[in-house]
Amino acid sequence: MFTTHTSRDTTPRQTVVVLGGGYAGVTAANRLAADRGLDVVLINPRDHFVERIRLHQWTADTGDPRHPYASVLAAGVRLIVDAAEHIDAAHRRVRLASGTVLGYDLLIYAVGSAGATTIPGAAEHALAICEWESAGRIRERIATLPERSAISVVGGGLTGVETAAELAGLGHRITLVAGGEITPGISPRARASTRATLRRLGVIVREHTVVHRIEETGVMVGGPDGDAEITGDLTVLAAGFTGPDLARNSGLSCDDTGRLRTHASLVSVDDAAIVGTGDAVVPDGVHTRMSCQAASQLGLHAAKTARAQLAGRPPTPAHPVFVSQCISLGREAATLQVTHLDDAPARTVVTGRAAVLVKEYVCRGTVWGLKGLARMAGRPNPAAVAEPVEVAGV
Ligand SMILES: Cc1cc2nc3c(=O)[nH]c(=O)nc-3n(C[C@H](O)[C@H](O)[C@H](O)COP(=O)(O)OP(=O)(O)OC[C@H]3O[C@@H](n4cnc5c(N)ncnc54)[C@H](O)[C@@H]3O)c2cc1C
Known part of the structure; x- marks a missing residue:
């Protein structure tokens, strides 16, 4: 176990490494940071959170998707600006692009998706x-x-x-x-x-x-x-999303698009110490859709499963639900398709200004959600670091 002790606290601490600081990874990290027995380390290739659902706005200069991690990460989460290159599941280690090797008790795989x-x-x-x-x-x-x-x-x-x-x-x-x-x-x-x-x-x-x-x-x-x-x-x-190569290149089971295969609980089918979440996973028997809507819920569930795995309790299946598909059509129009919980379209469709307002509220709401979780875990992280940290046990 990659345990550490602080000078005042003799309780052994466990290390959770989260790969990917998007909606799912930040949600999971913030949730776990509330647990005083855990060291939570987040690896992400850049030092700011990207609100990916505004990337089309960024291209047209109608919105800025960047948020400093200091505003969305809980105090207990340590950020390393780097990219994971290889997961050594047998030895519970991750090698980063910088050459740093981190050990973990539990790994959360939240690397999102790439363009096909x-x-x-x-x-x-x-x-x-x-x-x-x-x-x-x-x-x-x-x-x-x-x-x-x-x-x-x-x-x-x-x-x-x-x-x-x-x-x-x-x-x-x-x-x-x-x-x-x-x-x-x-x-x-x-x-x-x-x-x-x-x-x-x-x-x-x-x-x-x-x-x-x-x-x-x-x-x-x-x-x-x-x-x-x-x-x-x-x-x-914009011809579809695929999973990044990391899981496949690390010898983990993936579907045809490169997404990590997990049980319904989000535990990897290969390794009990790896929990997947967000766009990067395909959970067995669970309906999900690559979306910010699912990623936030799967992030919460990944944290719950991680706690269960670390405590030796049986994890429960994830069950993301859907409420809408909301499509921005420039700054003056949008289509809001209300859905059933299983994501099937319902009768209600909202268009025009009302849909524009809902869409904007949804975008802001996802970031407010991350900030809220950060506050619940303690306080936002004013000193979110951009340097490697040593993780004991490597
Ligand atoms: C233009 C656009 C508009 C969209 N609009 C909507 C919408 O309206 N509603 C909706 O629900 N969804 C929308 N989506 C989809 C949504 O953005 C994704 O489904 C969501 O971002 C998935 O969240 P995630 O946390 O799984 O991944 P991401 O948000 O992609 O985060 C993954 C993070 O992991 C990092 N990472 C990748 N590889 C590594 C590595 N090797 N090591 C460490 N970190 C790594 C990435 O850089 C990234 O920071 C949109 C997507 C795009 C591109």
Whole structure:
């Protein structure tokens, strides 16, 4: 056990290392920080929390997703700005990119998701919206584009639709390319309203259109009207999420998209000392969706399971519930699809200003939630550190 003692306290302490400081990882870390018997260490590649659900706003300069960790992390959580490169489950150690090796009693795997780039030419000629660094590159590129430039957004899911609408607000000519219908998870009525708003914003929506290849000059597609090239100055990729390579490269069981396979309790199917959470996991028999909505709940459950594992109690299954799918359509419109708890669309659809206000409240609410958990665990962490710490037992 990687235990430590403080000078005043003779109770053995246990170490929980959390990989990934997004919604799920910060939620789990803050929750565990309330437990005085634990040392909680959070590893994240940057020194600020990224409100990922605002990345499309960052590209269009309509919102800033950065929050200092000092404002969202509980006092007891120690932050190391670094990236995990390898998990040695047999010896309960993690190697970081800096070369530092940390030991743990329990590991929380919360590394989120990355953009899928399986379309030929995507890696060379497109920029993905889904991560902080690549969203920053889109932002820089857009800042250099002349007015009324042509931008293709590939991917008709929630992220692609939000991105297309946000960029249309800059006055560029946007084409949204979707392999099937846009926003497949919402009701036909909500989809029709979303389509109508996109058209009003000037977005050309090409549904049932498959992208064969992405080139420097544009996107080669095949659709109802045959094969064609959609020429453009920039191609933005929002064609689905995959799990980062870390779990697979560490020999842990993953699904086809690289997400860590866990039991319903979120305990890894390979190792009782690894608990997964957020976008990065696929829990057996649990309906979840890669979303901030699920990540926050799974973060809480990961903390609960971690405590059970450390105490030798049986963990309980996770059961995330859903209430809505809320899609921003620029700054003046949104579609709020109310859902049943199992994420199936309900009858109620809200649009217009009311939906805009709810969407903004939801975005702010997730960050308020993190700050609230930090306060419950003690107080926000004014000295969230950006340097490695030594973890005893390594
Ligand atoms: C533009 C956009 C809009 C979205 N809008 C919505 C929305 O409206 N509603 C909704 O519910 N969801 C939305 N999502 C999805 C949502 O953002 C994700 O589902 C959510 O962020 C998942 O949370 P997470 O904590 O699992 O992962 P993340 O928030 O991605 O956090 C993971 C963290 O782990 C870090 N990390 C990665 N690899 C390592 C490593 N090796 N070592 C250490 N740290 C690592 C990452 O850098 C990141 O900081 C949107 C996504 C995008 C891109």
